[in-house]
Every structure is written in C-alpha cells, then in structure tokens.
Amino acid sequence: MKKLILIIIVTLFCITRANAQYDAMFTQYMFNEMFINPGYTGSKDAMAVNLTHRQQWVSFPGRPITTSFTLHGPLANNKMGLGLSLLNEQIGKLNRNLVYLNYSYRIKTGEIGHLSFGLMGGIHNQVNKLSELKATETGDIQVASNTPSLIAPNFGAGIYYYTNKFYAGISIPRMVDDSYMFDQSGGIIKSNKLNAEKFHYYLTVGYVYEVNDDLKLKPQAMVKMVQNAPLQYDINVSALIKNKVWAGLSYRSDADISALLGLQVTPQFLVNYSYDYSLTKIQKYSQGSHEITLGYLFSYKQRKVVTPRYF
Numbered sequence: 001m002k003k004l005i006l007i008i009i010v011t012l013f014c015i016t017r018a019n020a021q022y023d024a025m026f027t028q029y030m031f032n033e034m035f036i037n038p039g040y041t042g043s044k045d046a047m048a049v050n051l052t053h054r055q056q057w058v059s060f061p062g063r064p065i066t067t068s069f070t071l072h073g074p075l076a077n078n079k080m081g082l083g084l085s086l087l088n089e090q091i092g093k094l095n096r097n098l099v100y101l102n103y104s105y106r107i108k109t110g111e112i113g114h115l116s117f118g119l120m121g122g123i124h125n126q127v128n129k130l131s132e133l134k135a136t137e138t139g140d141i142q143v144a145s146n147t148p149s150l151i152a153p154n155f156g157a158g159i160y161y162y163t164n165k166f167y168a169g170i171s172i173p174r175m176v177d178d179s180y181m182f183d184q185s186g187g188i189i190k191s192n193k194l195n196a197e198k199f200h201y202y203l204t205v206g207y208v209y210e211v212n213d214d215l216k217l218k219p220q221a222m223v224k225m226v227q228n229a230p231l232q233y234d235i236n237v238s239a240l241i242k243n244k245v246w247a248g249l250s251y252r253s254d255a256d257i258s259a260l261l262g263l264q265v266t267p268q269f270l271v272n273y274s275y276d277y278s279l280t281k282i283q284k285y286s287q288g289s290h291e292i293t294l295g296y297l298f299s300y301k302q303r304k305v306v307t308p309r310y311f
Contacts, residue, residue, distance in 0.1 A: 023174065023200050023224075024066045024089055026052060027250060027258045027274045028293045030220055030236065030311075034070045034102060035085050036202045037171035038118030039160030041104040042081015043311070047073035047298040057278070057286035062092035072102060073298075080105050085120070093133060096126035104160075112163045118171075121155040124178055152178035152192045158202075167311045168205045175199060201225040208310045216240040218248075218310060230254075240264070240310075246272060255279060256289070270295040 026032055032052050034040045050070045057063040072083025083102035100122030107115045127149045158171025177195035206220030217239055224232045238248030246262035256279060262272030276289035
C-alpha cells in the first residue's frame with residue numbers, strides 16, 4: 001500500500017504540474033563537479049572525460065535512472081576552460097535531457113592557487129509519456145496522449161577556487177524555472193522565467209591530507225540550499241591507498257549512507273562504484289541505489305600525468 005501511495009504521488013506530480021527546475025542527484029558529485037559548477041571547467045591539466053550512471057532505489061517501480069557525460073579541457077595556456085555536459089534522466093513516465101556548454105576564465109592567485117569564474121548555458125528537453133499511465137476513470141484528457149516535447153533554454157554561473165590540495169566552490173547551475181501545467185481543457189501552459197525562489201545554491205569544499213606516501217585522506221562536503229526547503233548536505237571521507245585504491249563513506253542528510261570503492265587503474269583512468277543505503281522508509285521496498293563512474297584524463301601536449309588527480 002505504501003508503494004502504491006508513492007507511485008500515485010509521483011503520477012499526480014507528472015499530471016498536474018511538471019517542473020524541470022530540479023537537479024539530478026549524484027553520490028559521486030566529487031568526480032562530476034562540472035555538472036554543478038561551471039567554474040570547474042578546464043581545471044585539470046588536460047582534457048578530461050567523465051561518465052556517471054545512477055540506478056536509484058533498485059527494484060522500485062518508476063525509480064530515477066540518471067546518466068551524465070562531461071568533457072572539458074583547458075585553453076589559452078590554462079587561462080580558460082571549455083566543456084560540454086549531457087544528462088538523461090527517467091523518472092516514472094518523465095524523460096528529460098539536458099545539454100550545456102561550459103566556459104570558465106581563471107586567474108592565478110599566489111604560487112599554487114587559481115580562482116575560476118564560470119558560465120554555462122544550454123537547453124532542457126522533457127516529455128511525459130502520460131498515455132502509458134492507467135487512469136482510474138475513462139475520458140481523462142490529461143492522460144489521453146503524451147505531452148509535447150518541450151524545449152527551454154537555461155543558464156548558470158559559478159566560482160571555483162583550487163590548489164593542488166584544496167578546493168572550494170559556489171554555484172547556481174540552473175537559473176531558469178522552465179515548467180508547464182494543464183489548464184481545465186487539457187491544454188498546456190508553458191512558463192520560462194527567472195525565479196530566485198527556486199535557485200539551487202551549491203557550496204562545495206574539499207582537502208587532501210597526506211598521511212604518508214601510501215595513504216591520503218580526502219574529506220569533502222557539499223551543501224545544497226533552496227529557498228523554503230530544508231538545507232541538504234553531503235559529507236564524504238575517502239582514502240587513497242598506494243595511489244591505487246579509493247575507499248570512502250558518505251552521509252546525505254536525513255536520506256542515505258553510502259559506501260564508495262574505486263580503482264585508479266592508471267594515473268589517468270579511474271573506475272569508481274558507490275552503493276547508497278536509504279535511511280528512509282523507502283528502503284523497505286527497494287534494494288538501495290547503485291552508481292558507477294568512469295573518468296579519464298588525456299595526456300596534453302605530450303605531458304604525462306604522473307599522479308592521480310584528486311579533484
């Protein structure tokens with residue numbers, strides 16, 4: 001019965017009002033930070049590619065399934081960065097796609113620090129397959145056919161500071177509230193506007209502490225703030241053992257605890273897996289959440305990467 005109630009709630013959300021102004025959730029945000037902060041773009045010494053796939057609440061009908069891809073690299077003697085972000089997400093009968101171009105400009109601060117200002121802009125596309133829903137009453141015009149494929153522009157901005165052992169960033173990745181709702185006749189009313197009340201503010205910070213040559217600890221945190229909503233935070237501590245194995249634990253406020261395990265196959269190639277155990281009642285009806293990340297850092301202008309990148 002509880003499972004049925006949750007499915008009904010999700011269905012009602014899709015039927016009455018669909019809103020694209022929410023952000024996909026990743027446990028391994030630390031390996032995919034360009035998606036939430038354009039200031040991160042080009043911050044590595046070479047072209048970098050990342051692929052992350054998340055299966056949330058496995059075995060639960062209509063669960064979120066999210067895949068993201070990012071590609072970025074430095075330009076103009078590392079003064080600028082350029083990148084591409086793609087995302088596909090399916091939640092119930094909702095399917096949405098995001099495509100963004102990212103740009104950053106960096107200023108060197110001191111001997112080892114860099115301050116980067118970033119912008120991102122792109123489009124959202126979404127469609128609700130309402131015709132696949134089973135209505136309790138016949139003749140419901142709102143579920144008689146699928147919604148049109150809606151496309152809307154969006155943009156965001158961020159600031160990112162980093163050294164070889166520390167980073168901190170603040171960003172608003174998506175500023176336009178692009179939504180639609182049904183009128184009484186079943187027609188669709190579109191809305192695309194700036195709405196500061198729905199801005200998602202992200203604050204991230206992390207540090208690498210070298211215990212010895214074989215062990216490095218990497219504590220990090222992300223805070224997400226939305227007006228009129230509870231503060232959400234993720235806290236993670238990971239260990240890099242012999243520059244080969246990543247192992248860590250994460251906590252998401254009032255939501256999940258997570259275990260992370262990764263292999264630095266080469267200094268350029270990373271494979272990482274995480275498992276989320278929900279602290280909410282939904283854990284009774286699912287088998288947790290799984291997420292895998294593949295990251296690769298290309299050699300740039302014949303320079304070899306000799307140590308794993310921490311950020």
